[in-house]
Amino acid sequence: xxxxxxxxxxxxRPHLLGLEPLSTxxxxxxxxxxxxxxxxxxxxxxxxxxxxxxxxxNAFFEDSTRTRNSFTLAAQRLSADVIEFGARGSSxxxxxxxxxxxxxxxxxxxxxxxxxxxxxxxAELVAQNVECSVINAGDGAHEHPTQGLLDAYTIRQRLGRAxxxxxxxxxxxxxxxxxxxxxxxxxxCLTKLGARVTVCGPxxxxxxxxRQFGVDVTHDLDSVIDGVDVVNMLRIQFERMKSAxxxxxxxxxxxxxxxxxxxxxxxPDVLVLHPGPMNRGVEIDSAIADGGQSGILQQVTNGLAxxxxxxxxxxxxxxx
Amino acid sequence: xxxxxxxxxxxxxGLMPDREVLGPDAIAGAIEELASAVxxxxxxxxxxxxxxxxxxxxxxxARLRTLLAQRGVDVRRGVLDVTLYRDxxxxxxxxxMVRPTDLRLxxxxxxxxxxxDVIYTGRSIRAALEAITxxxxxxxxxxxxxxxxxxxxxxxxxxxxxxxxxxPWEARVNVxxxxxxxxxxxxxxxxxxxxxx
Numbered sequence: 443x444x445x446x447x448x449x450x451x452x453x454x455r456p457h458l459l460g461l462e463p464l465s466t467x468x469x470x471x472x473x474x475x476x477x478x479x480x481x482x483x484x485x486x487x488x489x490x491x492x493x494x495x496x497x498x499x500n501a502f503f504e505d506s507t508r509t510r511n512s513f514t515l516a517a518q519r520l521s522a523d524v525i526e527f528g529a530r531g532s533s534x535x536x537x538x539x540x541x542x543x544x545x546x547x548x549x550x551x552x553x554x555x556x557x558x559x560x561x562x563x564x565a566e567l568v569a570q571n572v573e574c575s576v577i578n579a580g581d582g583a584h585e586h587p588t589q590g591l592l593d594a595y596t597i598r599q600r601l602g603r604a605x606x607x608x609x610x611x612x613x614x615x616x617x618x619x620x621x622x623x624x625x626x627x628x629x630x631c632l633t634k635l636g637a638r639v640t641v642c643g644p645x646x647x648x649x650x651x652x653r654q655f656g657v658d659v660t661h662d663l664d665s666v667i668d669g670v671d672v673v674n675m676l677r678i679q680f681e682r683m684k685s686a687x688x689x690x691x692x693x694x695x696x697x698x699x700x701x702x703x704x705x706x707x708x709x710p711d712v713l714v715l716h717p718g719p720m721n722r723g724v725e726i727d728s729a730i731a732d733g734g735q736s737g738i739l740q741q742v743t744n745g746l747a748x749x750x751x752x753x754x755x756x757x758x759x760x761x762x
Numbered sequence: 763x764x765x766x767x768x769x770x771x772x773x774x775x776g777l778m779p780d781r782e783v784l785g786p787d788a789i790a791g792a793i794e795e796l797a798s799a800v801x802x803x804x805x806x807x808x809x810x811x812x813x814x815x816x817x818x819x820x821x822x823x824a825r826l827r828t829l830l831a832q833r834g835v836d837v838r839r840g841v842l843d844v845t846l847y848r849d850x851x852x853x854x855x856x857x858x859m860v861r862p863t864d865l866r867l868x869x870x871x872x873x874x875x876x877x878x879d880v881i882y883t884g885r886s887i888r889a890a891l892e893a894i895t896x897x898x899x900x901x902x903x904x905x906x907x908x909x910x911x912x913x914x915x916x917x918x919x920x921x922x923x924x925x926x927x928x929x930p931w932e933a934r935v936n937v938x939x940x941x942x943x944x945x946x947x948x949x950x951x952x953x954x955x956x957x958x959x
Contacts, residue, residue, distance in 0.1 A: 471859075477861075478843060478859065478860030478861045478862050479860060480862065481863050481864070482846075482863075485897065486897075487896040487897070489896070490846040490847065490893075490896075491846065491847055491892070492846040751860070754860070
């Protein structure tokens with residue numbers, strides 16, 4: 443019974459800036475709420491009136507298509523009006539500061555601002571300067587909370603953990619851990635739910651300092667691949683690397699790519715995740731991405747339910 | 763404000779303990795009567811979508827489905843969460859959990875019986891009617907409740923009511939069903955009615 447696992451928790455946060463500050467109960471509540479929203483997308487009329495008359499603005503100061511579209515559709519399915527704001531072609535390119543820009547957007551009468559920015563802490567800075575709700579859609583290498591939640595929700599769904607108890611599940615996150623907000627949000631979310639998490643990547647991209655978050659750190663994929671239940675393959679973010687973090691793409695694939703050979707050594711029912719967009723043939727083989735163990739398209743579908751849940755909860759929290 | 767019935771009689775119930783008004787036998791009897799009344803209007807073999815409003819409404823609907831099936835009605839199951847359709851979210855205190863709706867059945871042209879535990883302001887039923895519209899167009903919709911406690915704020919009334927209770931508007935009517943709360947009981951208590959509904 444979802445209502446029981448939720449206990450008597452009342453969601454009081456008007457913003458979602460990261461998963462690190464959330465309690466285990468709050469994360470469970472978010473996943474249970476997302477479960478309630480999943481059904482909406484299966485209807486012939488894929489819309490509910492929960493946010494009718496509210497305005498959601500996508501304030502994306504960094505490129506994004508899938509996260510932005512997912513938030514837009516989620517807001518529309520809740521009957522909200524959506525404004526798209528992009529840094530290109532706006533006053534940001536004329537030198538306007540972030541705070542001035544978001545205050546100007548807010549003055550139009552906005553209820554929720556979905557913020558993506560290349561600088562860690564940007565969403566928090568925005569939240570401190572506006573009255574409306576703020577949802578972090580990725581801030582630098584800090585957090586991407588809705589991605590962490592949708593990954594957890596996909597694991598809950600595929601591994602049959604409707605009670606949100608992830609104990610006994612071993613999740614391996616592979617790739618550019620150091621530069622990845624997805625890795626951080628995943629680590630916070632999964633460890634709070636009771637999963638064991640191992641992060642893996644080249645030493646230059648997978649710092650031992652991650653142990654402070656309660657995870658194992660390894661630089662040898664082959665030594666851990668056989669024991670895990672979930673493999674989350676992160677994208678190599680060529681655009682974020684300022685210097686060569688590994689000798690060549692070919693070597694990276696040899697050591698850290700999810701190839702057919704490697705997958706054979708994993709558990710037969712291992713779940714393969716990827717936050718997208720994929721570099722096919724670099725961090726993940728094409729056939730694996732499209733194969734039966736892949737949860738990649740499910741992640742996209744679940745992202746919609748998770749974002750509907752978050753939009754709904756932060757709006758309700760601000761209303762009362 | 764005098765045009766609001768029942769709202770001009772503020773009774774201080776603050777110190778009154780919860781009082782049981784229906785016990786297990788009375789509840790079982792009321793549900794039997796509901797089933798008989800519904801079955802009388804719905805001939806055996808005809809399809810009837812029995813839709814429970816989460817949470818207690820669905821528990822009640824599950825019991826009704828069993829009794830209706832015994833009487834030969836071709837019962838289909840549906841579950842409705844109306845949270846996203848409510849117009850009083852900010853008034854009902856702690857935000858209720860959004861739970862999955864399950865209306866994977868033929869809605870169009872089929873009679874529907876909507877089931878809830880208590881009817882009070884009528885706002886949940888209004889929300890339910892709006893939700894159902896998004897799924898299709900039933901032949902007609904009837905409403906069955908275990909308890910009608912009066913106090914309507916909308917022109918909505920049940921077609922089948924197990925028991926009528928006359929209670930002050932600020933009283934709280936608690937329906938407990940053993941599947942959810944380990945015993946069958948209807949209690950009247952103090953506290954805000956909004957918390958109960």
